[in-house]
Amino acid sequence: MAENIQLEIVTPEKYVVSEPAQIVMAPGTLGEFGVLSGHTPFLTSLQVGKVHYKDASGKEHFVFVSGGFAEALPDRVTILAESAEREEDIDYQRAKAAYDRAQERLASQKDDLDFARAQSALQRALVRLNMVQGSSSASH
Numbered sequence: 001m002a003e004n005i006q007l008e009i010v011t012p013e014k015y016v017v018s019e020p021a022q023i024v025m026a027p028g029t030l031g032e033f034g035v036l037s038g039h040t041p042f043l044t045s046l047q048v049g050k051v052h053y054k055d056a057s058g059k060e061h062f063v064f065v066s067g068g069f070a071e072a073l074p075d076r077v078t079i080l081a082e083s084a085e086r087e088e089d090i091d092y093q094r095a096k097a098a099y100d101r102a103q104e105r106l107a108s109q110k111d112d113l114d115f116a117r118a119q120s121a122l123q124r125a126l127v128r129l130n131m132v133q134g135s136s137s138a139s140h
């Protein structure tokens with residue numbers, strides 16, 4: 001059987017994941033990539049999106065990441081993100097409120113609108129909402 005790799009997903013606030021994984025898929029800025037044990041080392045930036053991995057028992061997990069960086073080594077993947085949370089920890093109402101706020105800002109056409117910031121907030125909210133709506137455990 002193939003060996004596991006150690007997956008670490010870290011933000012400035014907390015350790016979100018620290019466990020062995022059979023495979024890790026992550027949203028690189030150049031496209032989604034997968035890492036198995038023994039992978040050639042590389043470093044890449046990430047898009048806002050979801051990390052998908054199988055733990056040592058084969059169970060699948062999804063984790064929101066707000067961009068950041070990933071370093072793959074033959075026995076380890078480290079993801080440093082500004083924010084990240086496991087799918088089951090995503091608060092639907094909070095993401096919906098963030099989505100509505102960003103939409104309002106973008107529609108407001110105010111002179112002091114920070115367009116890039118509002119777009120990033122919208123993108124984070126959209127991915128979170130998609131993850132919750134796509135999961136069978138959604139309850140809202």
Ligand code: ATP
Binds near residue numbers: 085090092095124
């Ligand atoms: P908000 O405006 O609601 O804070 P945001 O996209 O600006 O949304 P982030 O800066 O990405 O928030 O994250 C700040 C912290 O809040 C992080 O710890 C992140 O994991 C957490 N967080 C943000 N939105 C959610 C959510 N919908 N469910 C659970 N945790 C969240």
